[in-house]
Amino acid sequence: MSYDLDFEKPLAEIDRRIGGLRKRGDKARPEEVAALERELAGATADVYGRLTPWQRVQVARHKDRPYTSDYIRFLFPDFFEMRGDRRFGDDRAIIGGMATFAGRTVMVIGHQKGRDTKERMECNFGMAHPEGYRKALRLMQHAERFGFPVLTFIDTPGAFLNLAAEERGIAEAIAENLQVMAVLGVPIISTIIGEGGSGGALGIGVGDRILMLENSVYTVASPEAAASILWKSNDYAPQAAEAMKITAADLLELRLIDRIIREPLGGAHRDHRATAEALGAALSEELAQLVALPSGVLLDHRYSRLRAIGAPASVAV
Amino acid sequence: MSYDLDFEKPLAEIDRRIGGLRKRGDKARPEEVAALERELAGATADVYGRLTPWQRVQVARHKDRPYTSDYIRFLFPDFFEMRGDRRFGDDRAIIGGMATFAGRTVMVIGHQKGRDTKERMECNFGMAHPEGYRKALRLMQHAERFGFPVLTFIDTPGAFLNLAAEERGIAEAIAENLQVMAVLGVPIISTIIGEGGSGGALGIGVGDRILMLENSVYTVASPEAAASILWKSNDYAPQAAEAMKITAADLLELRLIDRIIREPLGGAHRDHRATAEALGAALSEELAQLVALPSGVLLDHRYSRLRAIGAPASVAV
Amino acid sequence: MHQPETNGNGTFNGAASGATKLAPANVATRCEKCRKMLFTRDLEKTQKICPECGYHFRLTAEERVESLVDDYGAFQWMDDDLRSADPLHFSSRNVAYAEKLDEARAKTGISESVIAGMGAIGTHRVSLAVMDFRFIGGSMGTVAGERLTRAIERGAEGRCPVIIFSASGGARMQESLFSLFQMAKTSAALTRLRTVQQPFISVLTDPTTGGVTASYAMLGDVIIAEPGALIGFAGPIVIEQSIHQKLPPDTDTSEFALAHGMIDMIVDRRSMKVTLTHLLKLYAGKR
């Protein structure tokens, strides 16, 4: 796997040197390779240890980052995909279905960006139409009917913005999900695995627990969009990313999320399996806590949590 | 109002003579006019007293027959129309909304065929698309939430059969209504006011009471379609209409409906107001009985009624 | 015992018990799709799927049951005693409906367009009902409606999943409004199943149209279709006649239904049992 992000240039350089040594085959001195590999690991830890928010946006959007389908492959081997909203279509930007996880049946729902060009087109780069949110709604209501916990995986630049989406009520579709998820009678755990883009993310993101992968981001508007409005130019996206507090660490500190899942050295895209295992372990722990709660308590907690978000200050008037 | 149905020719002839007399103005002898009018009334009572099923189909489809909008005008003067399925569109072939009736708020939902050419096009001749049934579903669920009884008015040749309807799931839309209506927690009274055409009628037709106007018909398939399949020719539509037992009288005898509402002399189209008043009186009576039932009893009765339809015979095997 | 009318001399997929209507093993059939000539003995090996193009020939209801259950001999047939009361004393073209029913029974060896019972699929006990298109076009009248309703009720009462394989042209005209109202009855019955957290798995096979699609068949918790099946409310021929509109060739197929979000999955018949077993295992999972 190459190092192709801007801030990875020093890593790419070391990697190139390792590659050069390896090409020499038997003539390469193993100590030399090992030393360079240690250097690369150290440099990677260093670079990734102090990523700026804008750099994390690049990692969160990395073309090799694990997607929902990758987590399904590693964590839900008996996944049974359920398709369609029973109304209009089957949106490939949101996939979902039943699977066994930690000894019980769960409902898995997540955005899917698509890996190669063909899949990206099919999935519309993870930007869902109304029918995607309505499929998710159907699956969540199905899960409620059968008592299956819901695990959602969020990875979208946002809901799709085109005429067709407006015509079929993208706003209504997201709104209805927010309302239904607020009182859905089964545990819901939402994990931001890459980009948590605005209403399109929230549309499957109301949960009893909100987890974030270490290098994922969660935004009310993309840094580029925020920059163009508040800084009057896209060029200020790094500043916007900084000011908006979009990283997992910031959001945990602000108590808007519950837990951060550490990624392998150099980011989730360097080791899908290890990332999935870490995520799986976290989900398993959180799920065990939630299924132990009586349904009434679960829903009271969920409501209180939503109710308490962003309590304003009171002034004398 | 003219007499333009085939079997009304004798009536048309008398009517023409009355018209002729009247044209003479003051020169017309009042006794002569009165005598002819008595003759017309007698002949009308005679003709309408022994309509064949196929003739009733003609009356049920009469272009001047009162439509849902006419009943709304007479029976629900404070009707508040609610539009749209919140998903795709606002189907004008099914209209609905809240209104005050018999001292309480009710939800009114009905097919609308359209009177003039423009309205007929808008309403698609009363043939609804999936969004019409989904609007009806939304309104019924709204009624349930607020405890408003539901009154439906059925008048459709059937659900619309085109590519768009199939694409958006006309079958699913009707099916979901059948399921939801079976357990909707408020009284439902369905009245066939004209044509009860197959699944398109049933899609808003599951109720605690099923009423029919005297000259309305309720069919599993149009007589023409049934004739073309079972008699191998449309020409046998009168025979099919006869064999299929589609009239209010037949269906009451078969205990598939609960009540017949008598129409004014010469059919509902001759006096919209009187028809509406008769219908209103019947609805008011039935509603008073239903609202007196505890919700559990209401739903048990509704289920038992559905469950009992068409019990087959048992044979020794 | 089930199916007194069955002549019992057919064979299917090598099983000894029988009620199927395949032609003798050395007779050839033309594939509806690729037009190749195929030998019955070859079709038997593939569960009546064309080895050349994958076309799924229609199965009889009994072939279907046999292809699914763990032990066909142990399958408990239910409600086989039900017969239409012919509530309208219907006849058309001087042929009584009662005669048509006799004919259909003789032709198919089964007693109505739906047969049903209790059995095991992948060790999971299920209430299973299957339609047979050969029986008056798989039409749903009072007997079909009652058998389907009872199959659903067995699921609700016995707390087990319900699986229905549909193959139907729609409501049976000879029972008129009694048939139409079976749509409401079967859909209502499903509400009882929902209260016990047991699934209804609806499988649509060629063809599934009309009143059946507009009722229980589209209300599956999961809806599966066989490849290439005709699925729709009206069906393309009716639509073309009704609105004089030429339709794209795949209109109202399984693939069309999947693309338009109406079904969850298209499953090759040879994978049907393993797919259902997979689903049954998931629904049986800890809550």
Next chain:
Amino acid sequence: MHQPETNGNGTFNGAASGATKLAPANVATRCEKCRKMLFTRDLEKTQKICPECGYHFRLTAEERVESLVDDYGAFQWMDDDLRSADPLHFSSRNVAYAEKLDEARAKTGISESVIAGMGAIGTHRVSLAVMDFRFIGGSMGTVAGERLTRAIERGAEGRCPVIIFSASGGARMQESLFSLFQMAKTSAALTRLRTVQQPFISVLTDPTTGGVTASYAMLGDVIIAEPGALIGFAGPIVIEQSIHQKLPPDTDTSEFALAHGMIDMIVDRRSMKVTLTHLLKLYAGKR
């Protein structure tokens, strides 16, 4: 008391109490739609509707309340003490968000983008909340979200209908994810109202876009819009930029929303009070 920042010297529709920001009576304004020059005194008479073409100028939140309630003086303002805690200590281009809030308060005379309270419409007691687009684009941050939530809760607790007039560009970026989550919070609050059989009447005015449409505003039991209002998730300009697609001129208007089944009715402002009264009467009807 309400609105300490209000300068109190405006007039609206002849009422004595004031907080409105109309230009002096003899000043002219150009109609956004028909481009005619109109005198403020004429607009006052028509509730800011162009007498030439019916264009609905935007109302301030206080003008809106005044146009609806039976007795403006008796309207009980609520939650006016709430202020953003500026949880991110946000600033952009060296301007602190806190300063922007001060500016907006000074400019509009109200304390946030939503004002709310309890009053009577056609003698029906209601919980009313109104957005003001002048206040940072009517954006929904923590204060707006909290005031809307409390307005909904007052309906649930006091068992009265809730009416919200929206006018918003969406979530407030300066409060970032706190703003986004107000969508979930307001939508969740509405579930409490549902349990007491009280309606939420959502009225969309120009413009209602972004996070507001994708949450409570589209969850009305009845949804009404003023004519010609911009209504949509993204809005046509964003869509055109995003997908380089030229849109039909009426995209994302009230009329577009009605045609696509998203709202129940378009109501001229001059009929708004009578329409709401009609609805309130129906919801108050015997169950």
